[in-house]
Amino acid sequence: xxxxxxxxxxxxxxAVYAVLIAIVVWIVVxxxxxKIGPLFFNPAIAAKMLPAIxxxxxxxxxxxxxxxxxxxxxxxxLLALLKMSSIGPFRWIATAWIELFRGLPAVLxxxxxxxIVPIASGVPGQKLGGPVVLGLIGLILVASAYMAExxxxxxxxxxxxxxxxxxxxxxxxxxxxxxxxxPQGFRIIIPPLTNEFVLLLKxxxxxxxxxxxxxSKELTTFARDATTQNSNATPLIMAAILYLIVTIPxxxxxxxxxxxxxxxx
Amino acid sequence: MSTDLINLNAPxxxxxxxxxxxxxxxxxxxxxxxxxxxxxxxxxxxxGSGKSTLLRSVNLLERPTGGEVLxxxxxxxxxxxxxxxxxxxxxxxxxxxxxxxxMSVLGNLTIAQRQxxxxxxxxxxxxxxxxxxxxxxxxxxxxxxxxxxxxxxxxVAIARALCMNPDMMLFDEPTSALDPxxxxxxxxxxxxxxxxxxxxxxVTHEMGFAREVGSRLIxxxxxxxxxxxxxxxxxxxxxxxxxxDFLARVL
Numbered sequence: 001x002x003x004x005x006x007x008x009x010x011x012x013x014x015a016v017y018a019v020l021i022a023i024v025v026w027i028v029v030x031x032x033x034x035k036i037g038p039l040f041f042n043p044a045i046a047a048k049m050l051p052a053i054x055x056x057x058x059x060x061x062x063x064x065x066x067x068x069x070x071x072x073x074x075x076x077x078l079l080a081l082l083k084m085s086s087i088g089p090f091r092w093i094a095t096a097w098i099e100l101f102r103g104l105p106a107v108l109x110x111x112x113x114x115x116i117v118p119i120a121s122g123v124p125g126q127k128l129g130g131p132v133v134l135g136l137i138g139l140i141l142v143a144s145a146y147m148a149e150x151x152x153x154x155x156x157x158x159x160x161x162x163x164x165x166x167x168x169x170x171x172x173x174x175x176x177x178x179x180x181x182x183p184q185g186f187r188i189i190i191p192p193l194t195n196e197f198v199l200l201l202k203x204x205x206x207x208x209x210x211x212x213x214x215x216s217k218e219l220t221t222f223a224r225d226a227t228t229q230n231s232n233a234t235p236l237i238m239a240a241i242l243y244l245i246v247t248i249p250x251x252x253x254x255x256x257x258x259x260x261x262x263x264x265x
Numbered sequence: 266m267s268t269d270l271i272n273l274n275a276p277x278x279x280x281x282x283x284x285x286x287x288x289x290x291x292x293x294x295x296x297x298x299x300x301x302x303x304x305x306x307x308x309x310x311x312x313g314s315g316k317s318t319l320l321r322s323v324n325l326l327e328r329p330t331g332g333e334v335l336x337x338x339x340x341x342x343x344x345x346x347x348x349x350x351x352x353x354x355x356x357x358x359x360x361x362x363x364x365x366x367x368m369s370v371l372g373n374l375t376i377a378q379r380q381x382x383x384x385x386x387x388x389x390x391x392x393x394x395x396x397x398x399x400x401x402x403x404x405x406x407x408x409x410x411x412x413x414x415x416x417x418x419x420x421v422a423i424a425r426a427l428c429m430n431p432d433m434m435l436f437d438e439p440t441s442a443l444d445p446x447x448x449x450x451x452x453x454x455x456x457x458x459x460x461x462x463x464x465x466x467x468v469t470h471e472m473g474f475a476r477e478v479g480s481r482l483i484x485x486x487x488x489x490x491x492x493x494x495x496x497x498x499x500x501x502x503x504x505x506x507x508x509x510d511f512l513a514r515v516l
Contacts, residue, residue, distance in 0.1 A: 164326055165363035165422075169377035169429060170353035179376060183367050 057222035072143025079148035101145035110138035114210035135210030154189035275338030284331035294488035307475035310485035356426030416447030433464035
């Protein structure tokens with residue numbers, strides 16, 4: 001007797017589950033837990049890392065992310081407005097900036113600001129703020145380029161009638177932008193901006209290239225140095241867990257916002 | 266620009282030889298039109314006739330390619346004119362309402378008062394509530410635009426324009442986006458405004474409104490004013506064949 005369509009589908013689904021379970025079992029069984037356990041999940045070393053991995057590593061990561069995000073946002077709004085300007089040179093500057101810092105790997109930009117700028121300008125890096133400030137400037141440049149495009153898309157998604165209504169009431173172009181266009185544009189871009197925040201959070205791990213003091217190590221650098229010192233990878237696993245503790249709620253928040261906005265439309 | 270430069274004897278709106286082109290497309294081909302204080306001028310015509318472009322040129326949402334637009338005697342096509350200042354005297358109502366969705370009704374009505382007229386919070390809210398009263402929307406002061414029907418949104422939009430104490434009002438197909446049962450409440454508000462002596466220029470498809478409220482009717486086609494006159498005359502006895510064809514289709 002031929003199977004009905006629903007039965008066939010159910011059978012197919014069970015087959016897929018079975019294969020997936022088999023793969024997981026194979027990984028678990030074939031893993032050398034005796035060797036991996038002490039190397040990656042060592043409780044003694046984990047205890048040794050606390051609380052510094054949080055109070056130094058995670059706190060620095062969040063601080064650096066916040067500073068780079070805020071700086072990138074301010075510059076990004078400026079770049080987005082320049083890019084939408086009716087004045088040619090303004091647009092060209094914004095385009096060149098965005099293309100340059102989006103086209104380069106972030107690690108190279110940070111390196112360039114931290115080392116090439118002091119050499120090229122003849123001003124020692126210390127006088128320019130030291131590795132932490134220079135590294136953050138590099139990260140802000142990268143963040144601004146990515147955010148500028150997001151912000152521009154958001155501002156342009158605000159219907160033209162909104163601008164026309166505001167201008168018809170006698171509001172100047174500046175006031176129209178500030179009171180009418182930007183608040184609506186930002187509502188549209190909160191989800192993509194949250195994604196930028198998550199990307200930026202992970203990109204703070206590139207700040208090591210500018211150099212780090214003991215007090216200025218962010219999560220990845222902290223964990224990597226601790227891994228080297230202890231010849232044990234447990235700190236890296238802890239760092240990974242800490243990253244996820246911060247990033248997963250953020251991405252969940254983005255998904256929730258997107259669902260809510262889809263409902264409001 | 267000070268108020269003593271406003272010539273009170275001049276027409277409210279004086280359009281002279283207005284030309285508007287988009288690339289090769291000539292939308293307005295030399296329009297001459299005067300609207301005097303207290304007049305209600307209705308503009309009708311097929312889509313693409315240039316009637317909306319004409320209206321939008323009056324407050325410079327469209328920048329004319331040629332000709333002059335004088336508002337109370339001041340040529341607003343002069344680049345030295347402070348257009349933001351002139352626009353506070355011209356209320357504009359759009360087909361799609363264009364309320365600010367991120368602000369409450371009260372916010373919609375006070376933002377320009379505060380930012381442009383520099384009125385204080387208390388005064389601007391007092392004016393806003395008085396204008397909401399005029400359009401019968403006082404009970405929705407704290408609502409957001411998305412919570413209102415189309416007719417309610419358009420009445421709020423009219424109140425928003427009135428808050429600037431304009432000398433004249435422009436209406437760009439104010440009822441075209443509305444469900445049929447909501448058209449009446451908006452037309453009623455406009456009729457009251459007209460009765461109170463507001464100078465109005467109305468692009469519309471509502472022939473009943475044009476006949477009963479309009480002091481003059483203008484028929485546009487192909488970027489020209491083809492016919493104008495007393496609305497009852499034009500509607501009952503159109504002179505031009507194009508006018509007859511258009512009216513036969515819409516009436």
